[in-house]
Amino acid sequence: MKNFLKYREIWLLAGIVVLIGLISIRFPGFADPANLRQVFNDTSILMILALGQMVVILTRSIDLSMASNLCFTGMVVAMLNAAHPAIPIPALIVIALAVGLVLGAINGFLVWRLNIPSIVVTLGTLTIYRGATFVVSGGAWVNADQMSPDFINFQRAAFLGLPVLSWIALLVIAVFFLVMTRTQIGRSIYAIGVNPTASVYAGINVGRTKFIVFCISGMIGGLAGYLWISRYVIASVEVANGYELNIIAACVIGGISIAGGIGSVGGAVLGALFLGIISNALPVINISPFWQMAISGSAIILAVVLNARGERRQGRIILRKAEAA
Amino acid sequence: MTDTPAPRHIPDRLDKPLSSAIFSWEALLVAIAVVIFAVNSFASPYFLDPWSLSDLTFNFTEKGLIALAMALLIISGEIDLSVAAIVALASTMMGMAVQAGAGTPVLVAIGTVVGLGCGAFNGLLVTRLGLPSIVVTIGTMSLFRGIAFIILGDQAYKGYPDSFAFFGQGYVWWVFSFELALFLVAAMIYWFVLHRTSFGRRVFAIGNNPVACQFSGVRVDRIKFILFCLTGLMSGIASVLITSRLGSTRPSIAQGYELEAITMVVLGGVSILGGAGSILGVVLAAFIMGLVTFGLGLLNVPGIVMSIFIGLLLIIVIALPIVWRRLREGRFA
Numbered sequence: 199m200k201n202f203l204k205y206r207e208i209w210l211l212a213g214i215v216v217l218i219g220l221i222s223i224r225f226p227g228f229a230d231p232a233n234l235r236q237v238f239n240d241t242s243i244l245m246i247l248a249l250g251q252m253v254v255i256l257t258r259s260i261d262l263s264m265a266s267n268l269c270f271t272g273m274v275v276a277m278l279n280a281a282h283p284a285i286p287i288p289a290l291i292v293i294a295l296a297v298g299l300v301l302g303a304i305n306g307f308l309v310w311r312l313n314i315p316s317i318v319v320t321l322g323t324l325t326i327y328r329g330a331t332f333v334v335s336g337g338a339w340v341n342a343d344q345m346s347p348d349f350i351n352f353q354r355a356a357f358l359g360l361p362v363l364s365w366i367a368l369l370v371i372a373v374f375f376l377v378m379t380r381t382q383i384g385r386s387i388y389a390i391g392v393n394p395t396a397s398v399y400a401g402i403n404v405g406r407t408k409f410i411v412f413c414i415s416g417m418i419g420g421l422a423g424y425l426w427i428s429r430y431v432i433a434s435v436e437v438a439n440g441y442e443l444n445i446i447a448a449c450v451i452g453g454i455s456i457a458g459g460i461g462s463v464g465g466a467v468l469g470a471l472f473l474g475i476i477s478n479a480l481p482v483i484n485i486s487p488f489w490q491m492a493i494s495g496s497a498i499i500l501a502v503v504l505n506a507r508g509e510r511r512q513g514r515i516i517l518r519k520a521e522a523a
Numbered sequence: 524m525t526d527t528p529a530p531r532h533i534p535d536r537l538d539k540p541l542s543s544a545i546f547s548w549e550a551l552l553v554a555i556a557v558v559i560f561a562v563n564s565f566a567s568p569y570f571l572d573p574w575s576l577s578d579l580t581f582n583f584t585e586k587g588l589i590a591l592a593m594a595l596l597i598i599s600g601e602i603d604l605s606v607a608a609i610v611a612l613a614s615t616m617m618g619m620a621v622q623a624g625a626g627t628p629v630l631v632a633i634g635t636v637v638g639l640g641c642g643a644f645n646g647l648l649v650t651r652l653g654l655p656s657i658v659v660t661i662g663t664m665s666l667f668r669g670i671a672f673i674i675l676g677d678q679a680y681k682g683y684p685d686s687f688a689f690f691g692q693g694y695v696w697w698v699f700s701f702e703l704a705l706f707l708v709a710a711m712i713y714w715f716v717l718h719r720t721s722f723g724r725r726v727f728a729i730g731n732n733p734v735a736c737q738f739s740g741v742r743v744d745r746i747k748f749i750l751f752c753l754t755g756l757m758s759g760i761a762s763v764l765i766t767s768r769l770g771s772t773r774p775s776i777a778q779g780y781e782l783e784a785i786t787m788v789v790l791g792g793v794s795i796l797g798g799a800g801s802i803l804g805v806v807l808a809a810f811i812m813g814l815v816t817f818g819l820g821l822l823n824v825p826g827i828v829m830s831i832f833i834g835l836l837l838i839i840v841i842a843l844p845i846v847w848r849r850l851r852e853g854r855f856a
Contacts, residue, residue: 321837
């Protein structure tokens, strides 16, 4: 039981249950299973993105370009759909994954081969990818009436009682769980975050692994691009502007240490759910949505304060210079 | 053990060959600035007009003021992502004061004090609780701007007094605006503090090895706290300028400024890992970003496309020296 309580995911889960309880006092229908399924579905895209960001943060890197990647890929897919409605949706999803992969690989290449800190690379590509969206679209929007019915309805179709979007999120969560806990690359990602120098001596190719995590976050950004556009049925340059920080916030609330090496799939999912519940609950309990930003900001600060207790900090700075070895 | 070794001569400073000055980061930035300036002059006949060039400076003075303090913070190994949110909160507070009938001196005081207070809040969280600044300031970024949204919602504050307009719209002499004069004075102060005082040396030392600094008797936490306060203060001052220039306050004011300020700092040659950088580089980077955005603006290039150039500039300028070094060593893979 003592070991059980050590997991920060348990505490986060307890926090979410308390939060739902408090909301239910004001609005009893909130804890209704049908409503909770709706909240899960609403949060699916953020959960997927948080998982992609998590693998990057675990390696002591950061991907600030995810929301711009989402915007660009979403625009490409929407324009393809508008021009060629005959392309089947699974093919479009593959295209979205591929476009996202290319954008992620560019980040990864610059981090891997040129050793530029990831925060600088993705700060640059953050603006480049969003600018590129403007270039490919000419500043025009793709509206709902230009999208094919399949494009819009695919993720809304019910399958075994849940919308396809929720199933996609569950599938991504399952894949990430297996990769992070049952494969060599998953272990390597944790190892690099805990101690990059020791990882080199253990035979892990640190640079290539970082390249791979950026490819993963890129693919996730691309997938989220299609899902976002087909959910909110508008593709424009402004899509998900500033959302990169929401993704990082979900990770931070989920207990993923920005110093790398600490975090879990469950944490990222719960962190995203926490933010999703807040944004879903505010309107129903009659709090102005303008409060949302300040509340999530306070939640982030609180989460960092609570998480900082269990983290090991020593040794990090001394070994920093050796990482490039 | 009879003869003691002759004391080795340790030079005060290492010899700096001319080549290192020519190939320095600042020289690269000057070259880039000259090229962009020349291209701009050829591309648009309106560019080489004193008033055009004066307008150009408004593109970077406000963000540049923030970047000066941010440079010190990044050199010390920390970062502040909440600067734009501080601008929004300070501007909102000034707007509230205007509704209550405050005059110009009170407004300026409120803007700077709110900025200072927000910076101190960040500093306390980072130094007292030992939290990573990147996450703390992502949190306070939402918190500060969130408070502005709670107060203002979708409304806007207007009705700033006429005398308040001087800070963002006034000119000190001929084409030299108050904003530019303030930026240059601030740049000189920051240059002096960083490169000519023991405080500045400590900032560099902390960025290189905070543990060693702690053992050497440097009050690491206190200096970091001061740097966070300075960054907040500069954001407050920038808020006064922006609010005065726009003459109104919305909660979305200065959105995205934090990334532009950090881009200036990194473009200016400050290591994002801390421990290296110069104020001259940051000032040059601010000018370059102003030149690029203004030049492209004269050519009717939309703002979003300009951001591609800024992003490319950032990555290329950082990557060039690395690629160059590898090519010379013949081990570029």
